[in-house]
Amino acid sequence: PRDPAHTACACTRACARGRRRVCEPRDDPDLQDIDPAVLKQCHAAAATCILEAGRQRADVAAISTCLEDCKLDKERIEQFCTEYQKNKDALEILLGSIGRSPLHITDVSWRLEYQIKTNQLHKTYQPSYLVTLNVESDSGSHPDVSFSCTMEQLQDLVGKLKDAAKSLERATQM
Structure with a gap:
C-alpha cells in the first residue's frame, strides 16, 4: 500500500486542478490502490476545503491555521497549501464562472x-x-x-x- 501522505497529496492535487468530477484511479496512477469509496470521501473533503478557501480568498496562513485546527500534520498542510497556491488563479476563474445565484x-x-x-x-x-x-x-x-x-x-x-x-x-x- 502507498503512503497515506502521498495519497492525500495526489487527491488534493486532483481536486486543486479544478476538476468537476470525482477523481478516478485512471486519472492518476497514485490513486489506483485506493478503495473507490474512500477516494470519493477524500475527494469530497479536499474539494470542500479548496472551494471554501477559494470562496473566502483565504491566504496560506489562514488555510494552514484551519488545517492545524483539524489536526492535520505539518507535511500534509504544506502539500495542500502548495497545490492550492499552484492552482489558485485557475480555481478563482472556475468559481467566477459558476456565478452568484443558483441555477x-x-x-x-x-x-x-x-x-x-x-x-x-x-x-x-x-x-x-x-x-x-x-x-x-x-x-x-x-x-x-x-x-x-x-x-x-x-x-x-x-x-x-x-x-x-x-x-x-x-x-x-x-
Missing part, C-alpha cells in the same frame, strides 16, 4: 437507456435512465445538466424531491 431548473427530460456492455466488454444488461435538467441562471444560459442513474437511484431522488417539496410547503404555511 434555476426550467424543464426535465428523461429517457430509458439499456447498457449491454461496459467499456471492459463485460455484459451487463442493465436498464438505466438518462435524466437531463434544462437550467438557466441570472448570468445567462448554462449547459444542461445530465446524469445517468438506475431505477432505484431515480426513485430515491424522486422521494427526496417530494420530501423537500412537503417541507417547503409546511414552512410556507407557518
